[in-house]
Amino acid sequence: MKNLLTILFVALIASCSMAQPGKWNTKNKKAIKLVEAGMDAAHNAPIDQNGRLDFSDAINYFDKAIAKDPNFTDAYILKAEYSMRGGDPEAAIQAYHTLIAIPTFTTSTGYVYYDLANLEFANGMYKEALEHAQKYATYRTAPDDMKQENQWIILNSEFAIEAMKNPVPFDPVNVGSGVNTYDPEYFPTLTVDQNNLLFTRRVTNERTGQWQEDFFISENDNGYWKTGEPMPTNINTSFNEGAPTFAPDGKTLIFVGCAVERVGYGGNRRGYGSCDLFITQKVGTKWLDPINLPGMVNTKHWETQPSLSSDGKTLYFIRGQIRGTGGRAQRNGDIYMSKLQEDGSWGEAEKLPDNINTKYSESSCLIHPDGKTLYFSSNGHIGMGGYDLYMTQLQPDGSWSDPVNLGYPINTHHDENSLLVFADGKLAVFASDRPGGLGSLDLYQFVLPETVRPTKTIYMTGTVFDIVSRKKLGAEFSLKDLETGEEVVRSYSDPMDGSFLVSLPINKKYALFVNKEGYHPYTVNFDLVVPENSEEPYHMDVPLTPLSQPTSGEIALANVFFDLDSDKLRPESFLELNAFAAFLKANPKMKIELQGHTDSQGDDAHNMTLSQGRAKSVYNYLVQQGVDAKQLTHKGYGETRPSTFTDASGNEVKRTEEWINALPTDKAKKDAHQQNRRTVYIVLEN
Known part of the structure; x- marks a missing residue:
């Protein structure tokens, strides 16, 4: 594909720059007759199979005229212009090169150099384009618009020459x-x-x-x-x-x-x-x-x-x-x-x-x-x-x-x-x-x-399902950047198979919020840190607990955070607590107990006091957001109730101190303690 500028400009030049019959710059009558025959052929040019005017007959006449008088500059100009209009820029460039090499060639306007620079630039001949554009720049009488375009050719040619000296890796x-x-x-x-x-x-x-x-x-x-x-x-x-x-x-x-x-x-x-x-x-x-x-x-x-x-x-x-x-x-x-x-x-x-x-x-x-x-x-x-x-x-x-x-x-x-x-x-x-x-x-x-290259992203997959019936669910989910609080993705799982797939930039902390009418909200947070060359997706299934299901099990408020060894809520907690407040106000008959839990590290009494303070802080915030206090109670349990999980064999396992101490790595132990430090709620009345 060729530069549209070149094609249109050459068409313009062709209409305004050709010598008129009777004013040809040769005295060779046979050459003049051949050029005029070429002009007639050009005016009656047929259309080829590609829908382009076929100027080959006209160009043949111009070539014959040049053979009669090798210094016939008008014939070269005509050959160049009609070669370009006929889709043969190489022939046009060659004609112009021969033209400007003729010792007797002169031009008061310099348009030939401008035209040639455009042709050369459009065909990747950057050094030649720069030379001829700089030559045209010496003609002070050039129109302003042509001066601007000529300067564009100069700047781009200079860039292209430098770029070719410093190629980037490329193997398509x-x-x-x-x-x-x-x-x-x-x-x-x-x-x-x-x-x-x-x-x-x-x-x-x-x-x-x-x-x-x-x-x-x-x-x-x-x-x-x-x-x-x-x-x-x-x-x-x-x-x-x-x-x-x-x-x-x-x-x-x-x-x-x-x-x-x-x-x-x-x-x-x-x-x-x-x-x-x-x-x-x-x-x-x-x-x-x-x-x-x-x-x-x-x-x-x-x-x-x-x-x-x-x-x-x-x-x-x-x-x-x-x-x-x-x-x-x-x-x-x-x-x-x-x-x-x-x-x-x-x-x-x-x-x-x-x-x-x-x-x-x-x-x-x-x-x-x-x-x-x-x-x-x-x-x-x-x-x-x-x-x-x-x-x-x-x-x-x-x-x-x-x-x-x-x-x-x-x-x-x-x-x-x-x-x-x-x-x-x-x-x-x-x-x-x-x-x-x-x-x-x-x-x-x-x-x-x-x-x-952009920032590397990987994709996260998962399935939303009913934790009781195992039915796949379509639900709204939102992923937020914990550092900025900005929503990164809002989407929906497929209502037929419950699946979802999203892309996420790596090395960030995210909070996931999943909501569906008739179900308790689901939240979790995670660090999307991946090995340098890993291409593996991040997978997370989302079990939703129906509101109609009586439950004494705890439901995590996973994106509630506190300052270290403090019951002061951190600002990133407000994302989840605001959404949870809206959920409780939409379900005014629901009564819950807010619970605070700690790990087993540190003094038992201090842990109990800390957990009670944290549960109270969540209670106070929800009430401030308009939740009826009658829906809420709060209690701290310190380290007395370790979190549980179901292992691969289907057995329920408690993260007790003894169990944690038996873990093989310090990271595993640290993660287990983190699981025990949590804010949750249980449903007392639905």
Whole structure:
């Protein structure tokens, strides 16, 4: 793919710079006659099988004219311009090189150097482009817009030359025939467990004979991608579907549907513009009919290339519109983001700042599962030419870092886009038409250079179930960063099989909250610290206790924390206690006993006093939040009631002092003592 700027500019030059008949700069009548015959042939050029005007006859006449007079500069200009318009930039460059080497060649405007620099830059000839752009910069009478574009060529050529001196590691490997075919494949998206790859394929509609875009999905089989299967017919239609984005669990899909003013093709696909975003969800094994994305994202413009954050609450996408009359700015796209509202709709979209969005075009945005690293494609930032791939990161203050070019040879003078970065941050996939592929556009996998990697994330899996009946449950769950109190993920387990899957940045402390009507809330906290090279997911099952079940067993308030050897609640406890207060107020007939427990270390009497104070602190906080004091009692048990668990044989085991002392490692002993230090409640009356 060639730089659109070059094509459009050359067309402009062709219309305004050619010498007029009778004013040719040669006295050779045969050469003049051949050039004029070439002009006639150009005006009557046929259209070739690719839909491009075929100027080969005209160029043959120009070559013959040059043979008659090798110093006929107008003939070289015509050959260069029509070679470019005919899709042969190499021939155009060669014609210009020969032209400027002619001793008698002069130009008062210098446009030939400008035109040549554009051609050379668009074809990766950076040293030559720099030389000729610098030559054009000496012509002070050049129009301001051309001066600006010429300076752009200089800056980019300098960057490209330096980038090629310092290449980044890059060894792309075709992902295989399970995914790639003779047809073009592009716009990949991946579930966070890296087991399902969804991508767009351009296929031919057997009924109409026209091409269309459909989705295919391939499963990972021990590192190999199985043959991609088309998505069901309520997703794939006879129109275009493309640029999908998965939620991390693979059960929510947002995608682009174009020509959307229609009904009856996989549901109601009416929209607001030529291309809109649609959403569908997977329940069990079935995908629901897509609907127009609720809220304020879709407009009269086209919305495309969505990317959903790992917490499911921020959507990044491209909004495009026609802007300008030519060059890089003709078809403009900007990166926008929208936030999920409490009612499930998407709020008014905001454009990312000007250090990300340029006056030219941005596309192919991807927010990594770490929630802060954004990859995108642009032809408006300094790079190698065409569209390059860049990375920016969301800063703690809400700003975005200045974009970083991913480097050469990931980026080249061709257009690079459709980047997908795996959750682990090591691997990436992109679409390329490089030689040796199976078709025009294939998907390739490569190791991402360390300098442009995101924060490593792993995925957490689990199943929500009824602790009594073992029935799988659909429930709302929330994961929060214990350090910041911010919600990292809010999602739902599958109502059919109770499963959930989320992605989480590593080396952080998290609190898990699970709620379902008719059940006691479930909470737990954990440190997501993983070995350096571990790729194993974190697994946690969630047993929910029904409110209707009489229980004398304790239910943990796992995210209630106190200062060391103190009954003062730490601020991170408020997340859980606020939610628990709401639960108690929603169940006013429930009466509970709040219990404080300690481990067996230290003085017995001190431990008893400490546990009583902690239970009282929780009681006081809940009452302050509006819970009826009649629902609550509180008591401390010190070290008298060690926690219990069920071992692999189904036996209930108490974490007594003797049992702890028999554990093989200091870490195991420390963890056991931690299990005994707990705040819980028991239900007295339901």
